[in-house]
Amino acid sequence: MGVLLVAALLAASLFTGVYDIIHAEDGWEMFGKTRVPRTIALVLAGAAMAMSGLVMQLLTQNRFVEPTTTGTTEWAGLGLLLTMFLIPGASVFTRMIGAVISAFVGTMIFFLFLRRVSLRSSLVVPIIGIMLGAVVSAVSTFFALQTDMLQSLTIWFAGNFTSVFEGQWEVLWIVLVVLAIVWVFADCLTVAGLGEDIATNVGLNYNQIMILGTGLIAVASGVVTVVIGQLPFLGLIVPNIVSLFRGDDLRSNLPWVVLVGIAVVTVCDLFARTVIAPFEVPVSVVLGIVGAVVFVALILRGRKRNG
Incomplete structure (x- = not known):
């Protein structure tokens, strides 16, 4: 039923x-060059960010973290900006490499900070991540102002699927490779999510799994940032919804997380396209509003349960 529902949303x-694709003379040509790539991008971006949130929440043992609450997306944007400055004619693939490297470095800095600092409240973790992301975003904005790239930075961070068309979105297929690797190492990532002591006691190389998980998050976040832009709170909403009904086993939850992630981003994109038609609202605005409401609801739910 879930697959059928998502298929209906994608249709x-x-x-x-x-654009009238049925009656226009070049309607079906436009359908193949814009509508089909956009819909595929919805699937891949939704799956990537939902999966990234799930893996990050397991590795940090915190329900409130995901790429946009830990600064990962901001680091990817900084890497993208530096790549465009150093290599003005960089291809999409080259920009993706720069964003991935920067996202990996930023995420590792966040994880290392968590390992060295003892935090009493789980809510402090995303607050620190948001603060770190704000600092990185400020550095990116200053650099963009100095290099006359502020308009490009604004466009990149306003997550939108209007820029998805034939020839610009194909690097998103890398997401399928990332999902396959997560599926293979799902049990190891689940055990690592129980903590370093337990993972080491059962014979797991905790540091290697942390580096692997960080790399997968960086690749997924970097690719989506380059092609789509920022999709806030998607990795927060979806894993929490799924875990409420299915627990924390990564292998059994991954298909559901991917499916719900695709559904959420597709619904938000449809709303963004139709709410002020013929104009379009950036999908990041819709996701930001929905995600903020869910974020507050999770905080209140946690306080009520602990109270």
């Missing part, structure tokens, strides 16, 4: 838009 995405 609605294919036939939603201002």
Whole structure:
């Protein structure tokens, strides 16, 4: 039933838009060059960010973290900006490499900080991540101002699927490789999520799994940032919804997380396309509003349960 529902949403995405693909002379050509790539991008981006949130929450043992609450997306944006400055004619793949390297470094800095500092409240972790992301974003904005790239930075961080068309989105297929690797190492990542002591006692190389998980998060976040931009709170909403019903086993939850992630981003994109048609609201705005409400609801739920 879930697959059928998502398939219906994707079909609605294919036939939603201002351009009349049925009666226009070049309608089906536009359908193949814009609508199909956009819908595939919805699937891959939704799956990537939902999966990244799930893995990050397991590794940090915290329900409130995901790439946009730990600064990972901001680090990816900084790497993208530096790549564009150093290599003005950089291809999409080259920009992706720069974003991935920067996201990996930033995420490792966040994880190392968590390992060295004892935190009493789980809510402090995303607050620190948001503060770190704000600092990195400030550095990116200052650098963009100095190099006359502020407009490009604004476009990149306003997550939107309008820029997805034939020839610009194909690097998103890398997400499928990331998902396959997560599936293979799902049990190891689940055990690592129980803590370093338990993982070491059962014979798991904790540091290697942490580096692997960080690398997978960096690749997924970097690719989505380059092609789509920022998709806030998606990795926070989806894993928490799934874990409420299915617990914390990564292997059994991964298909559901991917499916719900695709559904959430598709619904938000459809709303963004139709709410002020023929104009379009950035999907990041819709996700930001929905994610903020869910974030507050999770905080209140946790306080009520602990109280």
